[in-house]
Amino acid sequence: MTVDSSTWLEPDPWRSATVATMQIEPFAVEQWMNEYETRCEYNLAETCCDSITLAELLDLGGVGPGYLDRLLSMKLTYGEIEGSDRLRGAIASLFETQSIANTLVTHGTIGANHLVYLTLVSAGDHVVSVVPSYQQHTAIPESLGATVTRVPLREERGWALDLDELAAAVTPSTSLVTLTNPNNPTGALLGREELSAVAATCDKVGAWLLADEVYRGIDQEGSGTTVSAVDLYERAISTGSMSKAFSLAGLRLGWIVGPESLLERVVVHRDYNTISVGMIDDVLAALALENAETILGRNRALVRSNLKTLSNWVDGEDRVSWTRPSGGTITLLRYDGHLLSRDFCVGLVEGPDRVMLTPGSALGMEGHVRIGYANASEALIAGLPLISRYMDGLG
Numbered sequence: 001m002t003v004d005s006s007t008w009l010e011p012d013p014w015r016s017a018t019v020a021t022m023q024i025e026p027f028a029v030e031q032w033m034n035e036y037e038t039r040c041e042y043n044l045a046e047t048c049c050d051s052i053t054l055a056e057l058l059d060l061g062g063v064g065p066g067y068l069d070r071l072l073s074m075k076l077t078y079g080e081i082e083g084s085d086r087l088r089g090a091i092a093s094l095f096e097t098q099s100i101a102n103t104l105v106t107h108g109t110i111g112a113n114h115l116v117y118l119t120l121v122s123a124g125d126h127v128v129s130v131v132p133s134y135q136q137h138t139a140i141p142e143s144l145g146a147t148v149t150r151v152p153l154r155e156e157r158g159w160a161l162d163l164d165e166l167a168a169a170v171t172p173s174t175s176l177v178t179l180t181n182p183n184n185p186t187g188a189l190l191g192r193e194e195l196s197a198v199a200a201t202c203d204k205v206g207a208w209l210l211a212d213e214v215y216r217g218i219d220q221e222g223s224g225t226t227v228s229a230v231d232l233y234e235r236a237i238s239t240g241s242m243s244k245a246f247s248l249a250g251l252r253l254g255w256i257v258g259p260e261s262l263l264e265r266v267v268v269h270r271d272y273n274t275i276s277v278g279m280i281d282d283v284l285a286a287l288a289l290e291n292a293e294t295i296l297g298r299n300r301a302l303v304r305s306n307l308k309t310l311s312n313w314v315d316g317e318d319r320v321s322w323t324r325p326s327g328g329t330i331t332l333l334r335y336d337g338h339l340l341s342r343d344f345c346v347g348l349v350e351g352p353d354r355v356m357l358t359p360g361s362a363l364g365m366e367g368h369v370r371i372g373y374a375n376a377s378e379a380l381i382a383g384l385p386l387i388s389r390y391m392d393g394l395g
């Protein structure tokens with residue numbers, strides 16, 4: 001039988017109408033970063049652990065510059081489509097119970113999250129999202145036509161998740177619960193016990209749990225690495241990347257870790273928007289992850305020492321209050337006065353000292369600013385007193 005291609009090439013009016021209604025709100029934090037990141041002098045909006053150079057990576061990886069010779073003879077094809085086995089094995093080893101088959105390589109955590117939503121969410125679904133969070137976790141499911149119930153972390157509870165409030169929000173029709181752990185922007189951390197309680201809530205209704213764990217591995221206490229949701233619950237998915245705890249955002253390389261049957265469904269979408277990640281990025285990420293503890297060790301020392309600097313400043317600065325973060329690279333500060341957070345931050349970054357913070361308004365948290373404390377220590381040490389000086393000028 002011959003297929004008449006004119007029939008199937010014809011635009012489908014119903015389909016076009018559907019596409020036209022699929023709007024998504026602007027990504028406020030990313031717009032703010034684009035606007036000021038390259039224009040500031042002291043970047044205290046940075047969310048990555050102080051990024052490293054290629055030379056530093058080779059050094060931390062225990063190999064010399066000669067390691068790059070292997071890249072010279074590498075034919076730059078698409079490479080292994082789902083990520084090299086070497087890389088996927090290294091990703092799996094960040095978890096307690098995962099193997100290569102449970103990993104899929106993506107364009108950063110941002111690509112990983114997007115693929116999970118494309119796979120799991122359809123119009124009419126019910127999603128529960130713990131907020132504040134990375135805007136992807138509410139905007140994308142809403143753009144796909146889901147109803148999103150927000151469960152807020154409350155300032156008066158020190159940003160601790162209210163497990164009862166979460167349980168009340170999850171109904172038999174909930175298909176997905178989503179959170180960031182450690183939390184962006186508060187730095188609150190769910191440990192094994194709380195995460196198990198979240199998993200139990202999901203399990204009651206058979207919901208998936210998407211844990212964006214891009215800040216995992218640099219906690220303030222103990223080993224620095226909290227258990228992953230994916231090692232606690234059979235319908236959990238963990239997303240993460242080289243960007244934050246591994247100081248290598250420039251690789252633009254992330255992952256989805258989850259049940260094999262789910263990844264098979266993700267691949268259907270991934271084939272349409274990823275094909276593969278860069279072969280050079282794959283090799284360098286594998287090298288970094290094979291030396292994960294060395295890089296995480298460097299960054300735990302950095303975040304722990306920098307948080308002491310920040311904590312000392314907050315203690316001596318009456319116009320600012322906070323709950324000390326437990327993990328990650330960022331936290332929220334509440335500031336005195338009536339200035340809107342965007343005005344506060346624009347005045348600061350466009351002022352003579354050009355110090356950059358992130359306005360709470362970009363995170364649905366008016367009255368706060370988000371500070372990143374994992375950038376180079378010198379930026380924090382120099383930048384904090386300049387914030388105080390700026391507030392002096394506000395009167």
Ligand SMILES: Cc1ncc(COP(=O)(O)O)c(C=O)c1O
Pocket residue numbers: 047107108109110111134180184212214240241242243249253254
């Ligand atoms: C919670 C969270 N998820 C995902 C991302 C995206 O990170 P990347 O794509 O660099 O891994 C960010 C970046 O700020 C983030 O804070």
